[in-house]
Amino acid sequence: MKSKKKVWVLGGGVGVFFAFALLFISLPPKGHVPILMYHFVYPDVDVKHGKGSLNIGVDEFELQMWFLKTFGYRTISLDDLYAIKTGQVEPQGREIVVTFDDGHSTYLTRALPILRRYGIKSANFLIWDHLNLGWSDFVSLQAAKDLAGDPLVILGAHTLSHRILTELEPKEMEAEIVQSKRKLEEALGKPVHYFCYPTGVFNEEVMNLVGQAGYRLAFTTSRKRLNHNPETLYSLTRIKIKPNQGLFVFWANVSGLSGYAKELSVFFSQLTGNGSSGKLNVYEPAPKTM
Numbered sequence: 001m002k003s004k005k006k007v008w009v010l011g012g013g014v015g016v017f018f019a020f021a022l023l024f025i026s027l028p029p030k031g032h033v034p035i036l037m038y039h040f041v042y043p044d045v046d047v048k049h050g051k052g053s054l055n056i057g058v059d060e061f062e063l064q065m066w067f068l069k070t071f072g073y074r075t076i077s078l079d080d081l082y083a084i085k086t087g088q089v090e091p092q093g094r095e096i097v098v099t100f101d102d103g104h105s106t107y108l109t110r111a112l113p114i115l116r117r118y119g120i121k122s123a124n125f126l127i128w129d130h131l132n133l134g135w136s137d138f139v140s141l142q143a144a145k146d147l148a149g150d151p152l153v154i155l156g157a158h159t160l161s162h163r164i165l166t167e168l169e170p171k172e173m174e175a176e177i178v179q180s181k182r183k184l185e186e187a188l189g190k191p192v193h194y195f196c197y198p199t200g201v202f203n204e205e206v207m208n209l210v211g212q213a214g215y216r217l218a219f220t221t222s223r224k225r226l227n228h229n230p231e232t233l234y235s236l237t238r239i240k241i242k243p244n245q246g247l248f249v250f251w252a253n254v255s256g257l258s259g260y261a262k263e264l265s266v267f268f269s270q271l272t273g274n275g276s277s278g279k280l281n282v283y284e285p286a287p288k289t290m
């Protein structure tokens with residue numbers, strides 16, 4: 001009896017192993033391009049682990065970049081992503097995008113040396129005012145100009161002042177979106193095609209302004225979407241990489257598995273009428289003003 005049980009346990013174990021091996025090889029499906037979001041890179045002992053932490057430990061970050069490189073993920077630029085999203089380029093499979101928000105100094109000091117070592121492309125969304133305040137925690141305008149010449153880096157706009165766009169008067173909203181693009185372009189001497197919403201909050205009015213300003217793509221800060229709206233070029237969802245997750249969760253994220261799990265849980269919560277449809281639909285479009 002006992003040995004029979006052992007055989008079953010062993011067989012089950014082997015089955016689970018091969019199931020995961022198969023998933024590991026086959027995921028993500030071609031054309032599914034996860035976009036990773038990071039903010040601040042600290043020595044691992046200084047990383048804050050609380051809910052909503054935007055920190056990542058430098059060793060953990062290095063392990064994640066090693067993982068991407070070792071297992072054949074193609075870390076593509078935002079220009080490549082745009083070409084795929086608009087159908088100009090066929091995805092080859094295993095594409096992935098690495099992004100950072102806010103232009104924090106730790107991007108320069110800790111993330112970039114690792115990204116360069118592995119030849120990984122990345123984007124950083126800069127807040128115009130922060131470039132000019134002389135704060136040591138943020139990349140300076142001169143550093144941004146230097147970065148603009150790095151073939152592995154694409155700089156995007158993240159407004160002038162990082163205020164929540166949906167709370168602003170139309171004129172201010174427009175200035176945050178249009179001026180941040182124009183000022184960055186003048187300073188960097190090259191076009192700025194990509195935008196990211198402060199704290200991920202936006203609505204249809206904001207999205208329209210971003211499109212009219214001439215941006216190619218705009219990014220949220222999570223898997224949140226506009227209520228009842230599909231993902232568009234101006235509401236690209238991202239995966240927030242939380243600290244201390246371990247490589248298995250990282251793989252679940254880059255393979256698309258965690259995304260499917262999220263979609264499934266939203267689907268079932270809607271089926272069972274549990275009201276909450278999860279994090280995917282939290283932002284109601286702004287009410288139309290007369």
Ligand SMILES: [Zn+2]
Nearest residue numbers: 101102198199
């Ligand atoms: Zn931000």
